[in-house]
Amino acid sequence: MTGPARPAARPGAAPEPGRIDAHLRAAAARHPDRPALVDRGRTWTYGELDRETDRWAAALVRHGVRPGAVVSWQLPNRAEAVVLHQATLRIGAISNPIVPIYRHAEVGFILRQARSEIVVVPAEFRGFDFPAMVGDLRAGLPDLATVVVVGTAPPGDGVVGLEDFLSAPATEPTPPEPAVPDDPDALALLLYTSGTTSDPKGVLHTHATLEHENHSMIEFFGLTGSDVVFMPSPVTHVTGVLYGLQLPFMIGAPVVLLDVWEPGAGLDLIERHGCTFVVAATPFLHGLVHHPGRTPESTRTLRVFACGGADVPPDLVRRAGEQLDCLVVRIYGSTEFPTATSTNLSDPVRTRAHTDGRPIGRAQVRVVDDRDRPVPPGTAGHLLVRGPERFVGYLDPTLDADAFTPDGWFRTGDLAVVDDAGYLEITGREKDIIIRGGENLSAKEIEDRLFEHPAVADVAVVAVPDPVLTERACAVVVPEPGADVTLPALTTWLRERHRLAVQKLPERLLLVDELPRTASGKVQKFKLRDRLRRSAP
Known part of the structure; x- marks a missing residue:
């Protein structure tokens, strides 16, 4: 199995000593009995999650997945998504999450461009038949050899149910797992995003870019193993991948998943499991604040709600902070550059409500005019961002020339103002x-x-x-x-x-x-x- 060619290293990239998938293994060795994952009433310990990841990794190898190959998957927020993502990285392959709302047009394009030879889908989710969709697409996907169905698999060539996929044939020895170089600049994630073009764009991240992103969030919000992460955002989005599938294991904390958003269910999980940290878009915050069943006890343990992915009204930030009794902040980022700016407790409430924050970690922001010349503070212009968490390029390299400046700044396509104190405010979009x-x-x-x-x-x-x-x-x-x-x-x-x-x-x-x-x-x-x-x- 072959994957996309690795792009050239970014100028000024800061390599990390290890790979992002190493954190789960290390956490399991330190505290195997500590809770790691909560999904639909079941709690997985770190030891259990690590062993299950090994089982899935062995199955991927048996089915021909090699380092550098793309493993596509279209799963909801469930344990299978966590394990598959970690197993994919463990064998040196590239994880390719696809949001469950995508249908024939988007999924067909992604599987063709990524040249995916394996895809994992649920038998059914929210009333939709995923195996039937993939079956409709198979004729136009010459590279796709294996379809793994979580649930009952329909009959078909190359279609296998999850348990059969995971079961080692009694008559055949399991091939050894490939040696995976300890290379933080190896590709880890292929994530598609929509923008101004009709087709989705494949965004490439390495272990290093993802590691830098999560470290900056951990430090900025003071996250530790005592925190409990709540993840209602789809784990097929950059938010879910980063803070649902990876960050919790970096700090040895548990993550609580919710597969279908309903504010009452979210409040119940937050209260029952003592959740402290959430990163999600505006509708999730709005739903918690306005749910009639919410009580002070529901969100007693909640410490931080970082809200991004869409415009966040200042009044919602204020009301949510008061009613949920926690730190509510706006956060700015994208699939290409996950988190560039935010605020925390050291910033005034007005600043948290009315701005998208200041650069965090090693991120840099710059506002320029039409000729890429920096503009004075308080002047609107085109927003550029740069830092070690910046993606390394698109799967289609013809898109890179318009995406980057010669000195490595990413053109976000957003219009913004940065004030004298360095706080960013998004004022509009170039992107349609x-x-x-x-x-x-x-x-x-x-x-x-x-x-x-x-x-x-x-x-x-x-x-x-x-x-x-x-x-x-x-x-x-x-x-x-x-x-x-x-x-x-x-x-x-x-x-x-x-x-x-x-x-x-x-x-x-x-x-x-x-x-x-x-x-x-x-x-x-x-x-x-x-x-x-x-x-x-």
């Missing part, structure tokens, strides 16, 4: 995306699909504000003459024709005679957003 509940949705992708509809003559997709999800997608459509265009008809057509993730479907429709355009033909989306804002109920 909708941030829905922490998910980055490409407006262009939705537009490209809608353009194919026979009743659509022209279309633009823009974000409309939402008090809970931050933003929702609105399709502004110019109908073909005489065509009857409705939102249900468009969404049904998108589901049936393109099988997109449900979250990408437009949730509002505006019919217009023509789209406002510049002299060069570019759609003036700011005018559409202003019109929608004025017409909001």
Whole structure:
């Protein structure tokens, strides 16, 4: 099995002495009986989790996975995701989480580009048949040899149930695990993110970049083995990977998983297991604060809620801090650069509520003009970030030239202001995306699909504000003459024709005679957003 070529090392990268997967093994050796993972009522100790990781690692090797290969998986927040991710890293392969909301269009693209030879999926999650989806895609995936199903596996060539996958054949010796070099600059993670393009972009992280990121968070928030991490964010997002699948084992702490978000269930888990630390997007914080069943006892142990992935209203930060009686902060980052800025207890409440914080760890931020020249404090411009946690490049290297400056700064695509004290505030986006509940949705992708509809003559997709999800997608459509265009008809057509993730479907429709355009033909989306804002109920 072969994986993507490793990109050149980043200028100024600071190598770490070990690999990020070594922490689970070390923690299991130090305290094998300490709780490590809570999932659906079961608690795994560090010893149990380490042994199960060895079992999965051996199974991956038996099925041909070698160092540098990509192991794709589309699993919810459950123990299988934790074990598979750790086992993949343990044998020197590259973990490729895929968010469970992705459907045929996104999953097919990812498996083809990553040239995945193995993928692990649930038999069913939230009413969706994942093996059937992969079966539909198999003809277009010549590299895909093995589909592992967590649950009952349907009959099919190369499809195997989890227990059969893990069982060693009695007549065949288990091949030895490959020697894995202690190389912190080896690739560890391939994670896809949406942006301005129709197709997802494969982001490459090494053991070193992930290690630097987690160390900066541990130090900034003073995390120790006495903490208990609560992870409701999908472990297939960068937030879930970092702080659900890796950081807890670096400090020898347990992680509590929740697979389907429901604020009442979240509050119950926080109270029952004494959770102290959460990193999640705005809807999760909003849900905890506004749940009618919340009591002071529910969040008595909660110490830090770092909120990011979408715009965080200042009033929510203030109210949440008071009502949950914990430190609530905004946090800025991305899949490419997980955490650049935040605040902590040393910062005033107003600063925590109204800014995205100051650089943490060794992260650097810079605001520049259109010619990459730094602008004075308080002046809006393009945000660049740099530091040892920065990703090493995209799987498609043709995307790198636009992503980086010659001296290694990452172009975030966000507009920002940095004040005299060094605090960052995001003021807008260059990228044409909708941030829905922490998910980055490409407006262009939705537009490209809608353009194919026979009743659509022209279309633009823009974000409309939402008090809970931050933003929702609105399709502004110019109908073909005489065509009857409705939102249900468009969404049904998108589901049936393109099988997109449900979250990408437009949730509002505006019919217009023509789209406002510049002299060069570019759609003036700011005018559409202003019109929608004025017409909001």
